[in-house]
Amino acid sequence: MNYSPVYVLFWMVVFCTSCGQNQTNSPINTIKSEIKDIGPNIMVRNIKKGRNGTILIAGPNNSSFGDVFRYDPSRAGEKSFTNLTSRLGQHIFWDVLEDRRGNLWFASTDSGVYYDNGKSIQHFTTTEGLANNRVTSVYEDKAGIIWFGTGGGVSRYDGKSFRNFTSPNTPLFFKEGHWNDDIHTILEDKTGKLWVGTRGDAFVYDGKKFTTLTHKGEPFLDVWAILEDSKGAIWLSGYNGFKGGHRPGGLYRYDGSTFTKVSERGAYAIIQDKKGNIWTTGPVNPANWTVQALSRYDATSLYSTKPTVTEIISGKAFLGLLEANDGSIWFGDATGVYRYDGKTITDFYNKEGQKKYIIDTKQSAIIWKGSRLLGGWEGPTLVSDGSSTGDVDIVKGELLIENRQLQGGAVEVDMNTIEQKFDDQRPHNKLPAFFDVKKFPVSTFVITKVETGNDGHTKVPTDGSIRVNEGNIKVTGNLTLEGITKAVTFPAKMQFKDGMDGTVEVNGTLILDRTDWGTDYGSEKYFYQSGDAILDDVKLYMKIVAKK
Template sequence: MKYIHVYALFLMSVFHTSCGQKQTEPHKDNINYNIKDTVTSYGPSTMVRNVKQDRNGNILIAASWGGVFRYDGKSFTNLTSRIGSRRYWDVLEDRRGNLWFASTDSGVYYYNGKSFQHFTTREGLANNLVMSIYEDKAGNIWFGGGGLSLYDGKSFRNFTTKDGFPNNGGRAIMEDKTGKLWIATGDGPCFYDGKTFTVLKNKDGKLFKNTWSIIEDKKGSIWFGDVNGLWRYDGSTFAKVSQRGAYAVIEDKKGNIWTTGSVNPNNVGAWALSRYDHKSLYNKKPTVTEILSGPPAFLGLLEASDGSIWFGSGSGVYRYDGKTITDFKSKEGMK
């Protein structure tokens, strides 16, 4: 029960949304363009939900209340200094090089490097609670959180329970090799084939609970993490790979699977960064190495282009280069 209660702290209120399209004209915010971007030597010290990398190799960091930061290898620039404090959850660079910032309290901000546009329910967004941003192969931008929205550059289309979409939706989004869109929801993983939403159920016919992450590996299998552990789906059957919780899941260039999450359901205060060896992934008991244990909680994951592993935590961002873990919060942590 304690385990469920801890995960419940992560859950956000979800509101009923309506389906349809609405032409979008972003409203004007009181954004102070006279304020310069804040540049510091150290990273954020607040909770970091997601870490991404842009086309130039910079690291993008979404820190709740701290801002969205860009790290160029030398310094951290707060890209949201002009907007002010928000509960930032995710960040995306689209194919045109523009940035999108998701927040769970004020919708989405679009930044072209010079000016901002703000998208909320006023412009057609399903909900101002946004936890994930994803660009599909066609260039559409998807937003998940308190609902699911598709933005084609001109208007929004929202998906609701009337369309078969689960109530608790949108913690993570990805498109697989066949073009299906997968969404991690509070009711488990589901996919959208362009017409219908299908919510996956386990072998007992029950829904999964509190799914936070979902990826496709090189073999085409779907991996996802929920409060009960790490799972793999081959298109017809499920395999429970580990009892370790998986808040975030990634596959690295070598084929190893990395996760962050609680170590086991009975020890909710113990979090870990874990690596599952690619040679044993499909064994009954894959080889897992615990790289770092917590608290704090470990959250979003990224393999950077140089092979280093970046991960968010309840108190900042870390980098693991295969030997050393750097926490970036202080001069001592960066040694």
């Protein structure tokens, strides 16, 4: 059987530095896959520390929903990843916090905030006082106050009620003032001031007023990451105004009076490890986000004019970032989470066999439905539509999935098992005689293309492809029946049964003209004047359940 190819993204590990910076050799020896411990397949937006050395991982897994996971190192090699939000329904979870009391806060971009105290779940939205239901960051200050960065400003929650803040300052660059209240990140410094990165201007709030952050007369824009280092200096990444037709960006350090540009590299996330090194994830060049990297700035040169930076690994997207209790660096990308121990990067998702899902033939089903031209009559009364239904057994098959998207796959069907079902308890009518099962005992379907979305107006190709109705994916493949192979297209809906991608279910409806495969018994084309004529269109209802 020919299976459609699955294209695997290979990352290139490069060891280079930004212009004007010292170069060092990368300590990486290899990148390996963790065979026993399969991690979540999500776009890892944020990684936070939990209690007892656990690690919390949050992010969307497609445009419709996301998840939050806990990694427990005490269970490494077993089921160490646990989905914490599966019981909350399908929402786009973006950030997570375990506060000092052990309560969990789940921030979503479509449904506000969920609070889990271990006994019950509480849901906070604009109805309860939240500034906006789009929440992209959650932060706990030194006093135990919880702050939320939303699409409508900053929300402060003291355990009883919300107080919301929006910047009163006139935007210095973007005239769309609401961008200044679309919050990316929040940080409280050692003096108690609140640093706020937004989609527009960045601010500092001292409890009384908002001060717009500027450098050389230009505001900092689209600031995603802010860090206070061990010496009290503030590090942030963003664009500094708009000059010469482009937005100059990079990594900046603020010593309390002056901003210094440290690097041309941007940063989605910034942390400082126990040894004093600064780590970032983000674009190598903020003007071109297509190449991103995990980078380390050496502690001994942080305040020099040319700090030493080591590029650990580069790729297309690097996001969440954390140092674990054991000193390893955890980082996320668009497909999962990784761990770097100073020599080796462990990939918890992209491993051989990870993308192959074997079809569960007991949970899967194919039901067919056909109809007579005129149905059944008693005198002038129509007593039935003349339809018949039945099923056929799936022998084996697999689905090929990459980055939570269906890429290919194949199904084999045993034509000896096709049967017709009746409403009463009579034995099923076996239909192998309707087909030449001795010569063609197996029918196959091989996926050749999958498209997301559907306009509902797909034309019927002359080679036998079918009408397509609404569906969230559109599947095209080669159907082989009675030794004849033709292309067919049908709508389907695909969903993962859990955030760990352990089980996937695809439901679809295929309408085909059976005569295109030479099955013309009782065809309406030849017996159109007879009440016994059988319609040429046959519907196939498919439920495919596949597991890794």
